[in-house]
Amino acid sequence: MGDPGGRPHQHGAVRGLAGPPVTPHAGTRTPGPAPETGAPPTVPGQAAAPQERAAAAPGQGSVLRRGALMAAGSIVSRATGFVRSAVVVAALGTGLTGDGYAVANTVPNILYMLLIGGALNAVFVPELVRAAKEHKDGGAAYTDRLLTACTAALLLLTAVAVVAAPLIVSAYTGYTGAQESTTVALARFCLPQILFYGLFTLLGQVLNARGRFGAMMWTPILNNLVIIGVFGLFLYVSHGSGGGLTAGETRLLGLGTTAGIVLQALALLPSLRAAGFRWRPRLDWRGSGLARPLRNAGWLVMLVLTNQIGYWVVTRLSTTVGRHAEAAGLAGGAGYTAYSNAYQLWIVPQGIITVSLVTALMPRMSSAATDGDLGAVRRDVSYALRSSAALVVPATVVFAALAPWLMGAFFEYGRTTAADIEVMAGMLVAFAPGLIAFSGQYVLSRGFYALSDTRTPFFLNLVIAGLWAALSVAAYLLLPLRWAVTGMAGAYSVALFAGLAVTAYTLSRRLGPRAGSRTGRRATAVGTHLRLLLACLPAGAAGHAAARAADRFGDFAAVGAGTAAIAAVVVLLAGPLRLAEITDLLDSLRRRTGR
Numbered sequence: 391m392g393d394p395g396g397r398p399h400q401h402g403a404v405r406g407l408a409g410p411p412v413t414p415h416a417g418t419r420t421p422g423p424a425p426e427t428g429a430p431p432t433v434p435g436q437a438a439a440p441q442e443r444a445a446a447a448p449g450q451g452s453v454l455r456r457g458a459l460m461a462a463g464s465i466v467s468r469a470t471g472f473v474r475s476a477v478v479v480a481a482l483g484t485g486l487t488g489d490g491y492a493v494a495n496t497v498p499n500i501l502y503m504l505l506i507g508g509a510l511n512a513v514f515v516p517e518l519v520r521a522a523k524e525h526k527d528g529g530a531a532y533t534d535r536l537l538t539a540c541t542a543a544l545l546l547l548t549a550v551a552v553v554a555a556p557l558i559v560s561a562y563t564g565y566t567g568a569q570e571s572t573t574v575a576l577a578r579f580c581l582p583q584i585l586f587y588g589l590f591t592l593l594g595q596v597l598n599a600r601g602r603f604g605a606m607m608w609t610p611i612l613n614n615l616v617i618i619g620v621f622g623l624f625l626y627v628s629h630g631s632g633g634g635l636t637a638g639e640t641r642l643l644g645l646g647t648t649a650g651i652v653l654q655a656l657a658l659l660p661s662l663r664a665a666g667f668r669w670r671p672r673l674d675w676r677g678s679g680l681a682r683p684l685r686n687a688g689w690l691v692m693l694v695l696t697n698q699i700g701y702w703v704v705t706r707l708s709t710t711v712g713r714h715a716e717a718a719g720l721a722g723g724a725g726y727t728a729y730s731n732a733y734q735l736w737i738v739p740q741g742i743i744t745v746s747l748v749t750a751l752m753p754r755m756s757s758a759a760t761d762g763d764l765g766a767v768r769r770d771v772s773y774a775l776r777s778s779a780a781l782v783v784p785a786t787v788v789f790a791a792l793a794p795w796l797m798g799a800f801f802e803y804g805r806t807t808a809a810d811i812e813v814m815a816g817m818l819v820a821f822a823p824g825l826i827a828f829s830g831q832y833v834l835s836r837g838f839y840a841l842s843d844t845r846t847p848f849f850l851n852l853v854i855a856g857l858w859a860a861l862s863v864a865a866y867l868l869l870p871l872r873w874a875v876t877g878m879a880g881a882y883s884v885a886l887f888a889g890l891a892v893t894a895y896t897l898s899r900r901l902g903p904r905a906g907s908r909t910g911r912r913a914t915a916v917g918t919h920l921r922l923l924l925a926c927l928p929a930g931a932a933g934h935a936a937a938r939a940a941d942r943f944g945d946f947a948a949v950g951a952g953t954a955a956i957a958a959v960v961v962l963l964a965g966p967l968r969l970a971e972i973t974d975l976l977d978s979l980r981r982r983t984g985r
Contacts, residue, residue, distance in 0.1 A: 397984045458788060464607050464742040470614035472800050475734055477621040479727075480803040481628075487635065488727040489712050490569055490891070493705070495647055496577030496730070497558055498583040500698055501551050534672045537592055541671075544588035562702060563709045567890050572635050579644020583651045588726060590655040597661055605661035607746070612657055613650035620646030689844040696855040700885075704729070704858045707866045708875045716872045724813050729875050731801055731819035739785035744778040744829040748836050755840035768901040771837045775830060775915040780971035782829045783922040787930040789822040790951045792937050798945035813872070817879045824883030826919065827890040834893045837901070850896060854889035858882050921967045929959035 482488040533796075549557065555577045559565065565573055594606035605639045624642055635643070662669075705726060712725015751770050758766035789796065793815040802811050830855075856879055865877025937952030964972040 406626065429890045439858060462607075464746055467607065467610045468738050470611050470618070471737070474614045474617045474621075475731060476800055476803050477618050477625075479731065479801050479806050481621045481625050489709055490565070490573040491576060491643060491710065492727050492730050493559065493563055494573050494644070495579050496578050496705075497562065498551070498581050498587065500562075500701065501547065501558070501581075502584045502587045531672065533596065537596075537669055538673060540588065540592055540670045544585050548582055548585040551584055552578055555581060562705050564706070564713070565709075574639055574643045575637075575640045579641065580648055583648050586648075586651045586655040590651070590658065593655070593658045593662055596667060597658065597665060598753070600665050600667070601912050602661060602665055605658050609654050609657040613654040616650035616653055616765055617647055620650075689848045693844070693848040693851045696851055698854040700858040700862070704862050704882075705876050707862060708878060711866070711871055711874045718871060720871055724872055724875055726875075728810065728814045729817055729879060731822055731877060732797070734815050735796065735800060736818060736821040737787060738823060739782050739826075740829045740832065743781045743785075744774070744832050747778055748774050748833055752836060752840065755836065759840045759842065764901050767837060767840055771833060771897070771901070772914055774833045774836075776856075776918045776971050778829050778833065778976065779826070779919050779922055780969070781916075783826055783919065783926055784929070784956060786822050786825045787926040788933065788953055788956055789818055789825065791930040791934040791956065792949055793818040795821070795937050795941070795945045795948040795952065799949050802945065813876070816873070820876050820879035821883060824886040827883070827886035828917075831886060831890050831893055834890070834897050837897050841900070843900075846896060846900075847893070850889065850893045853892050854885045857888055858885035861885065918969070918971065921969055925958070925960045925963040925967055925969065928963075929956040932956065932959050 398906070478491070479488065482491055534904075556574050559570065559574050559577050563570070563573065590606075590609075597605055620642065623646075624639060628639060708726040708729050712727070714722045723897060751774055755767050755770045757872045758764075794811065797811045797814045797818060801814060802808070835847050838844070861881030862878040865881055866874050869877045933952040933956035936955035939949040940951035960972065961976065963969075964976070
């Protein structure tokens with residue numbers, strides 16, 4: 391499923407992702423500039439003692455600054471991403487033409503994540519951090535070998551996917567005739583994105599491991615601008631004509647969409663050069679220490695495979711519902727495109743808040759795990775859970791309370807009708823509760839990855855994938871056409887909460903109890919979430935009432951009034967409910983404003 395920010399989705403697995411600093415290596419193999427944290431360098435080949443690592447690691451202030459930089463880039467990226475999505479929906483609508491493009495543009499993302507993307511995201515930074523500490527050259531040769539091996543795999547995967555495009559499209563849809571031909575043609579133009587998604591992830595993780603986080607969050611904006619331009623041109627040349635796509639229009643949309651991903655990946659090169667990175671392809675893989683990351687990657691490939699089985703079930707069923715709904719003359723596109731658009735909006739807070747925070751923490755967590763300091767890993771996991779919840783929980787209430795106005799503000803353009811908005815709003819409400827669990831699951835899984843454990847998350851993820859697929863099938867069989875795909879969105883929320891519960895229990899036992907507490911990390915994180923919910927429930931009611939009052943001024947006014955009301959109530963209740971994460975954030979903003 392495509393991301394408004396231009397990055398691959400990681401459906402319950404791995405979306406965006408992470409790293410103490412790796413010694414930069416230039417072409418001359420001389421030490422690069424000091425890490426941005428200002429931390430003293432680690433002696434090559436020697437692991438720092440836990441006390442030394444703690445002193446060298448960036449403090450919470452540094453983590454917050456890095457997280458803020460990434461969040462700012464992600465906000466702009468998401469904003470332009472929703473302009474992109476609005477232009478796409480205005481051009482293609484939410485019917486069969488829109489579904490065909492959505493599937494063709496999503497297939498490269500699915501295959502990338504299925505076969506290699508999840509492994510790159512979760513394994514790369516911990517391995518680079520470990521190599522920087524243990525290898526005499528600061529991990530330079532190891533990084534070159536790992537990049538070369540992964541790029542070779544990406545090239546092979548891309549070539550096979552392009553050849554197998556008809557089989558892939560057939561596996562995800564039940565299309566026939568002209569609809570099938572157009573979708574296959576679009577997929578063939580889009581499938582080379584696999585290579586450039588992979589290069590973007592690989593090069594971005596090298597930057598992250600060197601303490602440089604901004605570029606990976608900002609460059610997707612270029613991709614969004616390219617696609618906005620491509621669909622703007624499409625609207626101009628097609629003059630809003632209905633029906634399917636011509637061969638020229640198919641070529642324009644397919645090549646234009648892929649061009650955006652190519653530019654996104656290549657835009658990382660200036661930042662890599664500034665970091666002193668020079669990649670020298672190396673094929674001397676035997677005995678080079680790549681066995682461990684490949685083994686860990688294997689478990690992650692299996693994890694993503696289980697996720698994609700669930701996603702395949704939803705894609706297949708939702709495209710079928712879309713065809714049946716159109717044949718029945720049902721008002722509003724109730725199929726895959728509506729599901730995709732609701733998901734794109736739902737995922738935004740997690741991408742901006744949780745991914746940015748955990749990406750900034752991942753190098754420190756990986757370093758602590760390398761040193762055997764489980765207490766430090768536990769503290770970072772707890773901090774990430776509580777800090778992200780301070781914004782994710784209110785965002786969940788915004789989605790649930792303001793769904794009709796949000797979907798109208800973002801998507802009610804061009805071919806999109808009021809009935810389409812109503813369907814998508816229902817799906818957003820069904821997705822909304824799952825955002826809390828999705829954010830928490832993301833944090834907890836990174837705790838395992840920092841420990842170089844990808845096996846345990848695989849088995850835990852079976853709970854999510856299995857329950858999601860089973861409940862989605864139940865929604866398809868038991869609910870009317872109008873509500874079937876909405877039920878699938880609700881199924882994902884239920885599955886995420888089940889996965890969060892078993893993952894939290896397992897990681898808590900792995901890390902041990904929090905020092906000075908019998909109940910450990912869970913009491914702090916769970917208590918924060920419960921107090922946030924107590925503040926957000928009345929806030930949601932106030933927000934919905936404010937949006938209804940402002941409805942006559944338009945969707946944007948309603949969203950603004952509702953969001954302001956929710957924020958005001960949460961802020962007013964933060965003190966009495968002892969929500970330190972929110973009061974500390976407000977104090978920080980006051981200090982900055984005062985200066």
